[in-house]
């Protein structure tokens with residue numbers, strides 16, 4: 001039997017009382033309408049996922065924070081009740097630090113935080129600015145229209161994470177393909193398994209090479225300091241590096257594409273950023289909030305009976321959260337939560353999740369956006385879309401929301 | 411105002427450093443460091459924001475009579 005494609009809406013799974021999750025974003029610039037309605041109604045709501053199982057969905061900002069900060073929820077995908085995002089998840093991610101619970105998760109996470117502190121990532125600004133300039137030079141030399149995703153949004157974070165980890169950037173087509181297979185929900189089980197096996201082979205070889213020839217990079221430091229019984233096992237290191245490369249470039253690439261689109265479509269906001277580049281940090285937070293790109297996660301299983309948003313959740317039941325719904329919650333961000341306002345204080349967004357699993361790479365992602373946007377609009381002030389908004393190819397069926405391509409010109 | 415930390419809980423997200431850089435820093439491993447345990451009044455709002463944003467509830471703000 002062929003395992004199901006995880007996103008085909010199975011006839012049996014979704015019913016009136018438990019609609020299929022994830023619902024598409026009704027308009028490319030909003031949260032799914034259904035989740036906005038759930039949020040307005042308050043409380044948790046039942047949804048059905050690809051394998052027919054039913055789970056709670058949290059949509060209010062407050063409820064999302066409560067779930068993710070609670071010690072009574074588990075992120076362990078090996079639990080039989082865990083609502084898997086696709087049919088390969090348990091096999092590919094089971095036992096990885098990010099799918100473990102504290103204290104084990106915290107212990108392993110602390111072996112990685114060193115590389116991603118505010119200071120460490122800010123220290124990369126100059127290097128990131130140099131890459132930004134190089135990419136803009138190349139776009140200007142080629143002449144418009146160009147695909148902004150391919151020429152800018154993907155290479156900037158890919159090059160940054162390659163430098164940190166010590167992965168050769170020349171191999172970017174390979175690792176971008178692996179990352180796509182990990183997040184695209186419309187590909188079949190076997191194809192995702194094949195991509196995962198290919199990535200494992202690639203990173204195993206890379207780790208071996210670093211073992212023989214250590215360099216000044218994160219993979220070499222992990223091998224030296226954090227492998228063995230108390231750290232990452234030799235079989236886990238390649239999987240970990242794969243996750244860091246994937247999470248490290250794909251998410252930020254999608255944010256750079258979507259955020260640029262939002263700025264192009266809101267000329268007053270783009271003008272504000274151009275004239276007041278010191279708003280870059282605030283603009284980055286607002287874009288993270290507005291887009292809430294992680295569409296299918298986080299997910300947790302209750303390890304005790306708990307109450308969330310007035311709903312009792314029994315031990316063994318799972319809660320999925322809709323980060324984009326939480327980021328558009330008027331109770332948290334005011335009545336204009338659906339508008340782009342780069343001057344607002346958006347820092348309370350949940351785009352990076354909340355609780356002890358909150359994004360490890362968040363400060364790297366921030367610096368990348370903070371460096372990229374002011375420079376881009378300073379150097380190409382008349383940047384504009386080269387196609388109609390309606391023709392923009394949004395990813396409709398992915399763990400991470402984004403654009404397949406973004407044709408721009410000037 | 412008096413600020414205390416539970417470093418054990420800190421998951422090194424750095425939200426506190428972004429919200430109140432005069433009061434919080436991160437050590438080499440990204441773990442929170444308190445720069446000012448009794449910050450002046452002009453820092454109160456930033457410190458409250460940091461405590462609210464901290465994903466790990468590692469920052470505790472105590473009201474204190476002046």
Ligand code: HEM
Pocket residue numbers: 075097098099109244247248249251252255293294297298299350351352353354356357358359360361362364365
């Ligand atoms: C704009 C860009 C990004 C967004 C929106 C984002 C979003 C998220 C979210 C929502 C989570 C929480 C998952 C959960 O609780 O289950 C997370 C965790 C994580 N992110 Fe990011 N991320 C971004 C960039 C990055 C970067 C640049 C890295 C680079 C290393 C990264 C690495 C990770 C890792 C390793 C975790 C797991 C942390 C843990 O479980 O302790 N992310 N991210």
Ligand code: SF4
Pocket residue numbers: 419420421422423424425426427434436440441442463464465466467468469
């Ligand atoms: S915000 Fe909280 S978890 Fe993050 S570094 Fe500060 S104290 Fe630690």
